[in-house]
Amino acid sequence: MIETDVAIIGAGPVGLFAVFECGMLKMRCVVIDALDAIGGQCSALYPEKPIYDIPAHPAIDGGELIQALERQAAPFAPHLLLGQRVESLADVGDGWLEIGTSAGARVRARAVVIAAGAGAFGPNRPPLAGIEPFELTGGVRYFVARKEEFRGKSVVIAGGGDSAVDWALSLKDVAAKVYFVHRRPKFRAAPESVARLEAAAAAGEVEMVIPYQLHGLSGEAGLLRQVEVATLKGETRSLPADHLLAFFGLSMELGPIADWGLGLDKSHVTVTPATLETNLPGVFAIGDIATYPGKLKLILQGFSEAAMAAHAIHPRVFPGEALHFEYSTSKGVAVA
Known part of the structure; x- marks a missing residue:
């Protein structure tokens, strides 16, 4: 059993940035991904493909973006569980959620963040x-x-x-x-x-x-x-x-996530836009897998959603503790 504050499903760019945002609020993270390496589609499908809509980068290759996000998350020492798929999710009471993986790992967390892109993918x-x-x-x-x-x-x-x-x-x-x-x-x-x-x-x-x-x-x-x-x-x-x-797109499937009782819109998870929380208390969705009115499928929007979800999760991890928001330029990196 691994106990943590936040369990993040998906080690793509949005999942990695969620580690940083949670870390800045002193929340520990476990990250689970079915692939053997971090980076999601950026690493698996287009590591050398330029991405043009990342702020402050006129162009950056997918692989370079993942390397930068990995360095940004590194001070918070996320626990990575790679090469294993999340199979189950259960509310075990007293504010804890428990997920099980295909490799037999069990992770108990105060909140779960689904950042799984659009689920398992393969080419059409x-x-x-x-x-x-x-x-x-x-x-x-x-x-x-x-x-x-x-x-x-x-x-x-x-x-x-x-x-x-x-x-x-x-x-x-x-x-x-x-x-x-x-x-x-x-x-x-x-x-x-x-x-x-x-x-x-x-x-x-x-x-x-x-x-x-x-x-x-x-x-x-x-x-x-x-x-x-x-x-x-x-x-x-x-x-x-x-x-x-x-290049005819990817075929997507949610896998076991589809059986968790989440509110679904086709192959996407519906969330409350202000918090990114799903219909299941303590379960959040960010990035391409999340949907709500006005949603744009952009990495930069996923980054914003990661920050919003982290702030919404904070009261679950630190109940009764006031969160005084500060800019990173003034507070620095709050290493865990």
Whole structure:
């Protein structure tokens, strides 16, 4: 049994910042994550992908952001339980909640913060015949761990969201050739990023293959050679390719969290906006998994939610103790 003040489910950027915010209020944290390393999607899916909407950072790679958040949380010495999924949640009375993990650990805390992104995730795979051998060899990928692996290669990027657009911009100076495949000339990405992509296309740095969608793959011994694309009218093109990067979003599932009796809106947890508390007393949700009117799925909003949740949790950990809010610039880091 591990006893702590706050149990945080999820070691992504928002979960790590929650450690800092709780630590500044002298609350100890245990952090549990199903992945073997901290960082969530930032580490697992796009450690070298630039993120443009973190305050004071015009651009910062996902991996660098996680490293900075880890350093920020380090003074508060969070207890990390990695490589294990939270399986159960129970109210054991007297203001305590207890969670159990797939590895048999039990954590008893005054509050639980769900910062699990959108739950367990995996890529949405394109329905292409014979795709499996190319997945095994890395010819077909759903995320980028190291940009250098694509240096001098011919890369086909498929998708119309932020990941597809951002990686096209990031790889255009690394790959020998970048094709951008999308079924229509309208994107679901940030307008500024789309403008930069269009400028790159006009400069010949990226070839736009629109309106096409993936149709087939060819190669030998698992080595990708061609990506076939087609229009809705049946017109086809074959693009020479060493790699296909397919960015069609992630399939999300809440897993055991869905059975805890939380108020759910599809695959998201509903919370009270002022406190981020769920319908279960002492259980809070922050980041992408939380939903309420006006919610924006931005890391920076998750950071704000972490601070709000920490202040709402303080009375549960220190009942009857007044919390006199001070700015970190005046109080410094209140090391636990």
